[in-house]
Amino acid sequence: MDWLDQGLDGRSAKTISTNREVLAPVLGLIGRIPLRQLTAADVRTALTSLTASRSTRTATIARNALTRAIRHAEANDLVRRNVAAFVTPPKGLEGRPSKSLTLRQAQALMKAAETSRLHAYIVLCLLTGCRAEKARALRWDHVDLDVDPDADPPVPPHVAVWRSVRSHGDVKTP
DSSP: HHHHTTTTTTHHHHHHHHHHHHHHHHHHTTSSSSSOOOHHHHHHHHHHTTTTSSHHHHHHHHHHHHHHHHHHHHHSSSSOOOGGGGOOOOOBOEEEEOOOHHHHHHHHHHHTTTTTHHHHHHHHHHHOOHHHHHTTTTTTTGGGGGOOSSSSSSSSOOOOOOOOOOOOOOOOOO
């Protein structure tokens, strides 16, 4: 597919791989249909077939990737309209169970880590929600645990994160 090779400039290899993997089963169903003849019904049928063995989130990601791919074709005058944009992803299988710790598990982890040199790291990650991969690069001068709930706006405990393990170095959220 042209979009996977040319339409994802600047995206990481992982992003391209994810899009390729999520589109593979859909393209197995509609990939032989000429793009100008592809209909919203074809896309809906392919996504419905996908949800027989995949989660709703996978169907949504596949639909979004297909929409972007067809948008790329639109920009290159290969198709007049984006039929995938007219399709609502169908409901799929339940996703995997959450891997988040329960309150009890988090408390047990903090207790078990009390004598570890990683105690502060574990507590920081658990109490602030800072992602582990971002916390690894932190120094103490990046962590501000002083709070001012009466400030306008209130100042919660926070961690200064300005770089990421992502290929372009930006963080996902401020």
